[in-house]
Amino acid sequence: MKYDIIFVGGGQASVFGAYEAITKEPSKKILIVDKGRMLRQRVCPKEKTDECVKCPTCAIIYGVSGAGAFSDSKFNMDYRVGGDVHTVTGKQIVNETISYVAGIYKEFGFDETPVGLTYNEKMEEIKRKCIENNVQLVDTPTMHLGTDGSRELYTKIVDVLLEKGVEFSTGADIEDLIVEDNAVKGVVVSKNGEMESYSSDNVVMGVGRSGAKKMMKLCKKHNIAYKAGAIDLGVRVEVPDVVMKDINKNFYEAKMVYYTEKYKDKMRTFCSNPSGFIAVEKHSDDVILANGHAYKNKKSTNTNLALLCTKTFTEPFDQPFEYATAIARMSSMLTSGKILMQSYGDLKAGRRSTEERLSRLNIIPTTEDYVAGDIALACPKRILDNIIEFIEVHDKVTPGFASSDLLLYFPEIKFRSTRVIIDKNMETSIKGLYSVGDSSGYGSGLNIAAVMGILAARNIVG
Secondary structure, three states: EEEEEEEEEEHHHHHHHHHHHHHHOOOOOOOEEEEEOOOOHHHHHHHHHHOOOOOOOOOOOOOOOHHHHOOOOOOEOOOOOOOOOHHHOOOHHHHHHHHHHHHHHOOOOOOOOOOOOOOOOHHHHHHHHHHOOOOOEEEEEEEEEEHHHHHHHHHHHHHHHHHHEEEEEOEEEEEEEEEEOEEEEEEEEEOOOOOEEEEEEOOEOOOOHHHHHHHHHHHHHHHHEEEEEEEHHHHHHEEEEEHOOOOOOHOOOEEEEEOOOOOOEEEEEEEEEOOOOEEEEOOOOOOOOEEOOOOOOOOOEEEEEEEHHHHHHHHOOOHHHHHHHHHHHHHHHOOOOOEEEEEEHHHHHOOOOOOOHHHOOOOOOOOOOEEOHHHOOOHHHHHHHHHHHHHHHHHHHHOOOOOOEEEEEEEEEEEEEEEEEEOOEOOOOOOOEEEEOOHHHHHHHOHHHHHHHHHHHHHHHH
């Protein structure tokens, strides 16, 4: 079967890219391929059992609408957050396209007023504290849909795609690209235990963080130009809402960047979820990662956010995926397939956490998919030193943050170490092959993924 465009990976980039293409050119024959299921069929058993049952294909990570369908859908209204594709395209086109995407949100009934548009006295105080402590506050306006709102939005968009004739092939895992004379001609996928081929002169690869390793393999096999990118490694922390009240109320999410005194490494906060819940991602039987989300209509009394250290490796080392995966496997080995959790008080005291010690705290974890233990047994010393230093600095901006009531869930890893060489239209060194979203190495948020998918689609439909 020959298609005008094939989108590999059904996440944010592909959904908005397909929407752009079919809206501009209704006659185009478009296929979206994804390893997971259709959105309406993506049901995590944990919603009923309250415990991860380790599905072969994790519904939270894989499926049409991507991991974003299970995120709390924070949409940042500025090029500075969510990736750095502006280094290829320029800042103006990114911001213009972000506004364009926000307009699509509104068309589907999500007219959210971004938080953080106007500074008040409390926001000025928070920014002053950041300046005093060498913390960069990336204060961009943010729209928040919540995990429930996110599912509703994507369901509406996918329904429109189906109505307009866009085809979906689910349960289909990308195995290879068909490349002839340095031009893409289609894809090969494994589906129901068999290999299937789909033909197209335009293939948009948006396989997300979980597919970044596969993207690197394809780059090596077909001589697609790329370079090593970075890996984000750290913890997901959970703290009582009352500690984060000022930031939550005034910014919803305050993106903070800090370079450590000891190692000069970059630390940043990521994906803050006021009144949210800890989530568990299953990438394989021995790679279980911490994450978090928040709902519009369901609340906890805790805020969770990631504290991530960005590491870029130099020659001769060229196995960043294997390095990060080994750390995750070591942690999983200690917990029999759950995430490792420790209170900050126990970490500073040099002892493992126990359920008895945790019961003395003012915080109740929002997940049961953890084993109380000692993060220092699995986390590299340099990374752990950076995390501790960042927590202490964050405490100066947000008093109470570095308390015993801060829970650390390990590991949280963002696999994005393949940085594909692309032009301003997202096209790679292979004619007709486009790389978008997190797996490209330029995206880390919903806003930039949507921008990249749309820019690729615009170039294809002309």
